[in-house]
Amino acid sequence: MAGDDSAFDFRPGAQVPLSGAAGETAATHALASAAYRDTEVDEILKANSEWHKSEIKKGKLSLFKPDLGEAFSRAVQVRMLGGARKPLIQSFGTEPQAVVEHCLAATRIRKQRDSKLTVVMGVFGVLFLPGMLIWLFIFQAKKWIGDQKDKRAQALSTAVLVAGGGLMLLFLIRLPFTGLAGLYLRAMIVAPVIGWLLAKQICERTAKDLRLRWESLLAGGGIGAKIPEAVPTNPNETAAERLRQGLARLTAEQQSNSVFYAGPKGILGMGTRWGSWQLAEELTPRDPDAEIHPFRSWDVIRAVHDQLRLLERGPLHTGGFPTPSIRHWIVTPVGENATEVARPKGTDVEAYQIKGHEIQRICNEQQFSSGDRHYLGVQFRLWDGQLVITMLITVTVLHQTLRIEVTGHALGPVHALFTTKPKPKVKEVPKTIRFWEVKEVTQPLVSATDVVRIAVRAPFTWYPPILDFLGGKLVLPEPFGLRHAWADKPWRHRFMADDALRTATPVLRVVHRAALKVLEDNGVDTERWDNRSLIISGLVQDPTPRKADVYDA
Structure with missing residues (x-):
């Protein structure tokens, strides 16, 4: 099994490394909770960062506009499981597979709701189509009026809508038709209202279920994502098999x-480079008569x-470093605005x-001009996955100069939008007797307009x-990764910033000590190396993070 990634072994029992690691649940659950949210889809634009920006592509009819959970689940599934992604x-x-599984579970819950609503729409809508179209026109007009910023135009439109409603009511009372035609005309106005009442009950039950899962994820527990459609029960279930392979491919790519x-954006997925320390000296023999x-x-x-x-070992029993992830990375340069x-x-x-063997070749040979580069990385995933600190080490030899470079990268917490818990929908109204005081009245989880929106979808x-065309969709930032797309800066959180800054000094000293040992064992004069190392150890005490990838030249 070599060559193209498409040759990945999907047979049962194939050794696929799992992405799950202890202490990564907070960021994973925060992102997964977005799949269950019923808030406005435009809210996700608040999580846009300097480098990664989501977009909302508008549809043809605002009445078909998706909410945040619907748009997020759809966008993530297509982007991460699509056949030609x-x-x-x-x-x-984070564990991206867990986030995708929650998106699939949320979609499954909504599909079950929509199956019931489709029956309601067929009985109380399609059979009385003229009446349903009239009601849909009223709701669309109401939504359009609410979106108007001009108060005069809003007031005039409201007056026209009320006048039209009055004429329709008068027409309903004094129909020029009798018999079966008259009964049908009356029923086509009343039946959609009955259907709306039934749809409201269905939507309320589903909204409670989705909000329970949303709150449970952020509370730290989390209801498991049920996706039976990802488990093929016989060889003929091709859709289930494709889904299973998509999840396996996602885990392997992770x-x-x-x-x-990506230039000033830093290493995609690891965050921007906030610090850089270099130790470079000439290679001279310790014994002038020897090489x-x-x-x-x-x-x-x-x-x-x-x-x-x-690293996790120390002379004192003070806790210290958790066990880091140490890996060899091959870094490919891409443009700052690469999509x-x-x-x-x-x-x-x-x-x-x-x-x-290819990693070793790149490390030894590709140190100048074009091509990929090798870095040794030590990564700490802290704060339940909300902070990712990565220190990268690279060694280059040009002519008689050996350079050891250590750079620090930090990826901050998931944006606060994803950590907000569901709040009950309340409205302040004046009290009946003491009208100068107000009280909070609990509102239904699904508004009247939202019931219509869900039902027509x-x-x-x-x-x-079709829903993407009619109602619009969420466009994810590219190149896309779940974690870095909505990461905030770690420097706004005092303790997270401290953790990132404290990591640099011990890592730097371990790197220098190991490198100097190799030089000594191979007959290199290390006096100047020791002096330079002490200077850098002093410089690393500077507690200020910088934009090391932004060269002010």
Whole structure:
């Protein structure tokens, strides 16, 4: 199984590394909760960052506009499970498969609701189509009037709508028809109202279920995502098999050791580079009469790798570092405004993983000019996945100069929009007797207009592209990754900022100590290296993060 990523082994029992790791639930649950939300879809635009911006593509009729949960679930499913989807950016600190599973579960709940609403629409809507169209026109006009910013135009439109309603009521009372025609004309006005009352009960029950799941996820527990359609029961269930393969591919791509550097945006998925420290000196023999023993960049990197594995150990019992994730990364440069990325392919790639011998070759040979670069990364996923700190180490040798560079990347918490819990819908009204005081009255979870919106969308659930055309959709930022698309800056949180800054010094000293040991073992004069290392150890005490990728030149 080598070559193209499309040759990934999907057979039962294939060894697929799982993305789940302890302490990553907060960010995962926060993102997953968006699938169950019933708020306005435009709210997700508040989570746009400087570099990654979502968009709302408007549809033809505002009455068909999706809510946040509907739009989010649809967009994430298509982007992450679509057959011809583009490569994804890894979501460090989260479990993307769990988020997608919750999107599928939320869609399944809504489909069950829409199946019942379709029956209601057929009985009380299609059979009395003229009346239903009149009511839909009234609701669409009401929504259009509410969107008007001009108060005079709003008042005039309201007056025209009320006058039209009065004429319709008068026509209903004094019909010029009798017999069966008269009964049908009266029924076509009343039947949609009865259907609306039934639809309201169905929508209320589903809204309570969705809100319960939303609140449960943010409370730390979380109701499991049920997606039986992802488990094929016989070989003929091709849709279920495709879904299962899509989830397996998503998990495998999450474990890829290939990442992308997008200029000032930093490494996609790891965050911007906030600090950089370089140790570069000439390689001179310790004994003037002898030569340096030959060694390569990989020898230094391997020694650093071995020492970094001991980071969680210390001379004092103070807790200290949790066990970090230490991996070799192959970094591919992409443009700052690139809208897609391309993962490496060929015989040196297997199941999205670049093989060890190719990693070693890149480390030793591709240090200048074009091509991918090698970095050794030590990554800490803290605050239940809300903070991802990555320190990257690279070693280069040009002529007689060896350079060891350590850079710090930080990915902040998920935007606060995703951590807001559901609130009961209340309205302040004046009290009956003491009218100068107000009281809060609990409102239904689903408003009258929203019942109509959900009901008219229900018959089109079987073919979502129609709903995208009529009501609009959420357009995700590209290149897309669940975690970095909606990440906030860690520097706004004092303790998170402290954690990021404190990580640099011990990592830097471990790297220098391991590298100097290799130099000493190979006959290199390390006196100047020791002096330079002490200088950098002083510089790293500076507690100020910087935009290290923004060169002011």
